[in-house]
Amino acid sequence: MSDGTRPHGRQLRLGALAAALTATLALLCCTGGAGAFFLTELGGESTDMAPVSMNCKEDYRVDVRGKIPRMSGYGQVQLRNAARIIKVGQEMKVPPRGWVIAVATAMQESRLRNLANRTVGESEDLPNEGVGADHDSVGLFQQRAGWGTVAQRMTPEYASRKFYEKLVKVPGWETMPLTRAAQAVQISAFPDAYAKHEDVAGQIVNALAGGAARIALIDGRKACDRAAGGQIAASGWTAPIPGGVGSGFRTASRPRHNGVDIAAPKGTDIRVAATGRVLISQCDPDRSGRHTCNVDGWPNKGGCGWFVDVLHAGGFITRYCHMVSKPRVKVGQLVEAGTVIGEVGSSGNSSGPHLHFEVHEDGDRSSRGAIDPVPFMRSRGAPLKGAG
Structure with a gap:
């Protein structure tokens, strides 16, 4: 959810860091x-992608109406919503790292489903993919009233655009941890929850956008498979x-x-x-x-x-x-x-x-x-x- 000012608590906390270590360590x-x-x-989420081409294509354009790869844990409707999120990012010329952050955020907020909310009467008559129960939050990003009308927030393209508009205004968003970037936009009651989705979000972006999670920005220019020397790929990894x-x-x-x-x-x-x-x-x-x-x-x-x-x-x-x-x-x-x-x-x-x-x-x-x-x-x- 997010209204930019009032957090509330639907999200699950991450598991605690290591509770106990073994008394001895016998590394070889x-x-x-x-x-x-x-x-x-x-x-984190465990999932398996169906085999897809992983040749990184810097100018690949996602096709929201085309064939969607299979992925355990996520159906065709959910993955098509992810494609819509990515497509908006491409149209806005947001770097691929932003697509991973946006997809991971929607995974946490709605499991990539366009959710209505019964507490908001107007949303009952709108097409939806489920019903949330979190105040007046609706849509893929569970955005609240301050983000627009119910109809606007339940339009994936509108909701994605509003997310990106706020994300790109966060200083240093491309290099900060995903959970910090997402939290700067969402203002969640449980800000660490986004982190667990980063790896699968990268897999989704790779599958839907021609390996785009493998793109790094070097001196402001895109380059596939060049995450080294402190440069970070859109996936969040570096050599x-x-x-x-x-x-x-x-x-x-x-x-x-x-x-x-x-x-x-x-x-x-x-x-x-x-x-x-x-x-x-x-x-x-x-x-x-x-x-x-x-x-x-x-x-x-x-x-x-x-x-x-x-x-x-x-x-x-x-x-x-x-x-x-x-x-x-x-x-x-x-x-x-x-x-x-x-x-x-x-x-x-x-x-x-x-x-x-x-x-x-x-x-x-x-x-x-x-x-x-x-x-x-x-x-x-x-x-x-x-x-x-």
Whole structure:
């Protein structure tokens, strides 16, 4: 909902950040898995898109009347509403990041359904896709009376245009966390609720708009798959460092290597790949416990050295190992995409300076949750340099 001044509370709060950590952490990093970890969910939706072309097309125009891809959890009517939101953004020349923010906001407010409200008599006779129960809020964005007449607010194109008009007036909206940008428009009673929809919103925008969530703005110009050096793709992701991938994910010679090694000089800034909450920020010593993380590594003895784990929307976790010194972030801290969290080093199980980078899904920090970072980062418009 939103009237710009009076919040009210239909939205669900996000799950709390990690409630408890295991007493011991037995990371093997560049030789294997991770210790168990318990956390309550940060928030997110699990969904599967039907296969679609992911070739990023900077000038692709969404077709609201054309074929709509299938997506578990969202029907054709809902996804067509998302297409209408995107189309308005395109017509207004709002950058693709704005489309992701708008779709995620409508996912939280109405699950992408054009809702009427029985407390507003005028809306009873208007075509709708369900009935809300939240004061006088109606439409995809649950906008209240200050946004226009009931008929206007229940017209997806009008509602989307009003959302974008306010969004683009928010200073720095393109680089701030999605939930802050959405909250600046909506003035919700539960401002953190929008964050959990970011990943799926990016998938929807990719599917409906030719991979547009993979577009980054570089010096004011659009570029596909160029999210690096602190630049953020419309999906909200960026590459952690500019180096090229060396040792890959679970190769024949290293089947327990649950991430990729990215070569870079010692002291290179490591940027968090997406906005999230810090779960771990500490030293992971070798198995014997004899070595500290304040020296260069001890190959084949285990340990991630100085490292950070961050929980992101959709239940994804990223891991950054072998930092040269104590990380710059603390457990529980919210970090924005592109924030420098440490520097490349060679602490832990390392034979030379590099970043060991992992991606885990389903909130699972163990080896069971690890997935190949190369295709994952490419799908977010932030491919790892040198990765095919």
